[in-house]
């Protein structure tokens with residue numbers, strides 16, 4: 097494949113409300129849009145680390161450098177013919193999973209456009225809508241949290257996920273459970289507890305949760321296994337589940353019954369699909385998480401989430417849930433709790449160039465030779 101040009105664009109879109117989890121807060125969404133131009137087609141991807149580095153050690157700046165210094169020059173030097181050849185090139189170049197997701201995913205979009213096939217078909221998924229779940233952060237008061245949930249639930253989200261941390265768990269759960277007695281409900285702790293908290297976490301069982309996501313630190317697989325023996329609520333891994341090896345180990349330990357797959361955390365679509373397949377072979381259902389990404393990453397997550405073993409609603413939500421403006425056309429819209437990708441080859445949704453221009457803070461272009 098001949099690559100004519102690669103353009104990196106760092107955009108920063110204001111959020112409609114601050115996003116707060118157990119480890120920090122952001123008020124704007126940073127994303128690095130990667131556009132790869134080849135023979136009159138342009139494939140788009142997104143690298144989407146969380147600003148403030150409280151989800152992982154990666155920041156928009158470190159990911160920009162990985163792309164600009166290592167990954168982009170490397171694919172320009174060795175352009176792959178097919179997506180399948182890309183992994184080896186990326187393995188040699190290094191770079192964080194976020195940067196790899198940014199450079200890998202546009203090749204899938206390009207391949208889909210060249211073959212006239214939507215991304216879900218390339219991945220082996222289905223042409224079906226994806227159930228969407230509402231995710232809410234940590235709020236100063238229960239009333240503020242319920243206000244956001246009430247407003248958002250008009251779109252019919254199929255489950256509610258609340259972020260928890262020590263001191264903000266049983267009381268907000270009680271409030272959500274009494275307002276929505278039947279809705280599938282789950283919690284995400286983003287590593288906020290330790291093994292000392294196992295007796296406390298057992299109280300979560302009374303809420304009939306579909307899962308507790310990443311209660312303990314990333315490297316504490318043994319702790320997750322101990323916790324899973326003690327509680328009925330299924331344990332789901334997110335931060336711990338960053339590659340095939342750690343997931344194999346988690347399954348061996350009995351550290352989880354469910355895995356959250358994020359394209360960004362695992363370094364692209366090929367790795368995400370491989371993790372899906374591994375989990376399926378081990379009877380571990382998965383679901384598709386988000387950073388949350390802007391629309392390009394969101395759309396690619398929806399294509400991925402049509403694979404068979406994605407068995408719970410995704411965290412991808414309406415564009416207007418988090419972003420004052422999204423960068424895809426059409427924007428994502430949850431209707432009756434469901435999201436559909438736009439028809440068409442590759443990603444389906446096209447980029448909104450004007451919106452990208454409006455929110456650009458840095459841009460760079462690269463050509464071969």
Ligand SMILES: [Mg+2]
Pocket residue numbers: 284286309310334335356385
């Ligand atoms: Mg999570």
